[in-house]
Amino acid sequence: MRLCIVSDTHRYRHELLSAVKSVPKIDAILHAGDEIEDVRWLAQRVDWPIYAVAGNWDSGSRDFPHDLTIDAFGPRIFLTHGHRWRVKEGMKALTERAKAVGANIVVFGHTHTAVVLMSDGILFVNPGSLAAPRGRRERTFAVLDIAPANAPDAYNVKVSHYTSQGELTSGQMRVTMIKSSIPNN
Numbered sequence: 001m002r003l004c005i006v007s008d009t010h011r012y013r014h015e016l017l018s019a020v021k022s023v024p025k026i027d028a029i030l031h032a033g034d035e036i037e038d039v040r041w042l043a044q045r046v047d048w049p050i051y052a053v054a055g056n057w058d059s060g061s062r063d064f065p066h067d068l069t070i071d072a073f074g075p076r077i078f079l080t081h082g083h084r085w086r087v088k089e090g091m092k093a094l095t096e097r098a099k100a101v102g103a104n105i106v107v108f109g110h111t112h113t114a115v116v117l118m119s120d121g122i123l124f125v126n127p128g129s130l131a132a133p134r135g136r137r138e139r140t141f142a143v144l145d146i147a148p149a150n151a152p153d154a155y156n157v158k159v160s161h162y163t164s165q166g167e168l169t170s171g172q173m174r175v176t177m178i179k180s181s182i183p184n185n
Contacts, residue, residue: 001073004048005142007032007081007109008055010131012139013041015164019130019141020046022166026143028073032109032127033057033081036064055081055109067097074146074155075104075123075179082108082126091119098122104177105144105157114140116159116173123175125159139164153179 004026009016016038020029029048031039033055043050053068054060058081066084070077078098085094087110098106105123113135114128128140145158156176161169 001028001144001146002026003028003030003073003144003146005030005032005107005125005127005144006130007107007127007141008034008112008129008131009038010035010057010129011038012131013038015130015139016042017045019139019162019164019166020048022162023143030070030077030079030107030144032079032107033083034109039064051079053079053081056083069101069103074148075157075177076102077105077107078103079107082110087111087126091124094124095120095122104155104179107144114142114161114169116142116161118173118175121177123157123159123173123177128161130164136169138167138169140169149176151178155179 004023029050031052033053034057036058039052054064060066068079107125112129115126117124127142130139143160147156149156158174160172
């Protein structure tokens with residue numbers, strides 16, 4: 001499985017479409033909020049399924065909730081914008097929520113900073129922003145590659161960050177994770 005991860009597009013639709021189309025052989029797009037109108041616009045231009053959540057600029061709805069738990073790709077993914085979990089203040093509340101929903105991977109936005117880190121057995125991915133990046137000049141997005149490993153419920157996961165033109169940045173991580181390693185409270 002190959003997932004294109006975007007966030008904080010803020011109506012920079014040319015960058016959004018360029019980023020998504022620069023990734024070969026994707027299976028789905030994850031949009032971590034801040035501009036659901038961009039998601040609606042993108043859905044009219046691509047054939048891939050899009051999983052999206054509302055950000056702090058958006059109003060949550062049945063179609064675009066604030067949080068979404070996804071089991072379609074192997075490891076359980078918790079998709080959120082992050083503002084409700086105060087990610088600008090730290091990762092504690094988001095980590096607690098990820099554990100509560102049994103997530104192996106957390107995809108979030110809000111900070112506009114490209115991040116990939118492993119903490120408490122959970123992989124955290126922030127694609128950065130395609131509109132107004134922080135901590136770098138380049139607008140960024142991420143690609144998440146998930147493949148079965150040689151053990152039951154184990155997955156090899158690779159995260160890579162790219163510029164909006166599809167150029168690889170220095171942010172990469174490879175991990176092997178066991179789906180059942182995160183308790184579901």
